[in-house]
Amino acid sequence: MQLVSDQHRGSSVLTLPAALEKAAKMDLAGTGLKFLRDGGESVGLSYPDILHQVIHAAGSLRRLGLRPGDRFGLLEPDQHTFVILFLAALHSGIIPVPLAPPASFGGLDVYCAHLKSIVDVTGLSHILTSSPIKRIIDLDEKARIELSSNVLSQAKFDIEPASISRDSIAFLQFTSGSTLQPRGVTVTHGNLIANMHAIVERLAIRPDDITCSWLPLFHDMGLIGMLLTPIFIGIKAILMPPSMFLKRPLEWLKAISDGRCTISYAPNFAYGLCVKRVPDSELQNLVLSSWRVAGCGAEPIDYRTIENFCDKFKKCGFNARAFVPSYGLAESTLAVAFEDIEHGMKVDAVKRHSLARGVADPESGGNSAVKIVCCGRPFAGHELMIAGDNLSPCPERVIGEILVRGPSIMKGYYNNQEATAAAMHEGWLRTGDLGYLVGGKLYVCGRKKDLVIIAGRNYYPSDIEAMVSQVEGVRTGNVIAFSISGEGVQEELVIAAEIAAGIERGRELVEAIRSHLLETLGVKASHVLLLRPGTLPKTSSGKLQRQRAKELYVAGTLASHSRTTGVGSWAYCQYLTGRLVRNIRRLLGR
C-alpha cells in the first residue's frame, strides 16, 4: 500500500491552497468532504466542487473590500459555510480569524466582551456570521457584521490568487489566552505545512483513509487535524457539528461505524462521555473495527478513561492498539508528539512521593503508583527538551518544563510582543507544561502555567477570579482560582475568595459564586472556600500567590466553609480558618 506521505515527500506543495488544487485535479472517487447535519440531510462535496466554491467565495471576500493581509472574523456555525469561507480567505491571502459561536444557555455579556477584545487585538474589520448570531451579538460597532449567506450569494467576481510564501500568515488561532486578554497565535503557511506533513508521516496516512470528527472548527485540533490535513493529502473527511456529539455521543461512534472511518481524534473527556452515555443496547449496532487511529489530546489523558472505553467497545470490534495518545498546543500549530501507531496506550507507573521532588521514580508494584500516559516521540524535524529552572536540559526521568523548537513553532502572538517574549526563548517555545522523558518518549505530568482545563476547554484563573470578584460580598481582587486533580487526572476547579467582614450568609454566597461562574464562563466550581480578609497568601508587593494557595489547599490548611465539606457553623469555620492560616504563617516564619 502506498503511503500518502511518500507521495508528498519532496513534493512542491508549499501551501494549503496549492494542495486543494492538487486534490481537485486528482479528483479521486470517494474523496472530498461530507458534512453531517443534526436531524437533517448530509451534504457531500468532491474536491473539484470545493475548489469551485472556494474560488467563487474568494472573489466575494474581495468584493466585500477585504485585501490580502486584512483580517476578518469567521463566526460561522454551519460547517460547510465555514470551510468554504476559510479556504477562500487562504486562497486570496486574506487572514481568517476563526471564532467560537455562542454555544450554551445565557452568558452573552461575557461572550461579547471576549469578541470585542479579539476585534481590538486583531483590528479585524468584518465578522461573517449566521443571521441568528447576528441578531444576538452586540459589538458596539467595532466591526461590521455581515451575513455569510449574503457574501456567498454574490455574483462571480474573478480575482488573481494571492502570491503566498511560507512566511505568509495563514490564519490567527485564538484558543490560547484568556477571555479578557485573548492571545492570537500567528499560524504561517510554513507552520501549517510543517505540522500537517509531520502528522501525515507519523500516522502513516494512506489514500484510502477516512477521517471523522465532531471537533469544533474554530479549535486547532478540529481545524488543522481533522479538516486541513485531510484536504492537504486529498483523502475523505466526515465532519459533524460539535453539538451533535455533545447532545448524543453515540452519533460520533455511529458516524465512524457507518462511514468505515479509520482516523478520529478527540479529547479525553469525549471518550469518557461515550462510556457514560452510549447505551449498552446500541453496542450491537456499532462496528468500530475500521478505526485504526483513535487519537487523544488537548487535555491530560486519564488511563482509566481509555481503559474503560476499550473495555466497553471491544465487543464492537474496537482495537485498543488504535489509541494514539498525543501532546500539542496551538503555539506549535497543533501537535508536538504522538505515540507510535498500533502501540496503544502505554503507562509509566511512578512513585507518588517522587513527583513532589520533581522526579518520576518507577514504582514496581504497590497501589500508591501514579500512572502517567506516554505521549510518544516528538515529530521529525522538531526538537523537544525538558528544561530545569535555568532552562538547561534535565536528565531522563527528571521533571521540567517542556520546550519545543522547529518549523511548527509560531513566530509569535499576533500584535503582542510582551506575550511573545515571555513564551519564546532562543527559538524554543516554552510550553508551560511539565513533563519528563524516558527513552526519548514524552510523559506529560503537570503544568507550570496558570491554566485550568475542564472538558477540553481552557480557562484562565485571571478570568475566573475577575468573575468571582463581581459577586456581591466578595472582596474585589482578593480571589484565587486554581485546579486540583479530581478523580484520575481530570481537573476540579477550586475558588478561594476573601469576603467582606460581617457577611453572615456563607452558604448563599457559595451558591452565588457557583451560579455566577456557570452563567458567565460556563465553568463549574467543585470547591468554594470563603476566607476572612487578609488570609490569602500574597507576595510582599501584595500580589496574590496562586501556587502557594494551591499548596496550602492541598495540604488541607486553606479549608474553611464550603458546601462540599459541609462542616459546622459558618462562624466557627471562619474562626478555625483564621487560626489555621495564622498558624501556617507562624510556621512559615512570616
Place this chain on the structure above:
Amino acid sequence: MTHPNGELFAQLAKLVKNELSVGIELTESTRVVGDLNLDSLQAMHLVAAVEDNFGVAIPMELLPNIKTLGDIKELISKLRSP
C-alpha cells in the same frame, strides 16, 4: 397561565428532575444554568433530553437567549406549534 402550558411545565420539570437528579423545587423562573448547577456538558444533555421527550429540534443558536425553565417551556410550545 393556561392549563396546557401548566401541564407542559409540569412535564418539563419532571424531565429535569429525572435526568439531572435535581433536588430543588423547580419553577418557571428557575435559572437553567445557575440554579440547576449545570456545566456545559450537562446543559447539552438537557437539550438532548428535551428534544427526545418533546419531539422538537432546538436550534443551537437560540440557546444564548434562554435563561430560565420558563424560557425552555415557551420555546417548546413555539417549536411545537404548526
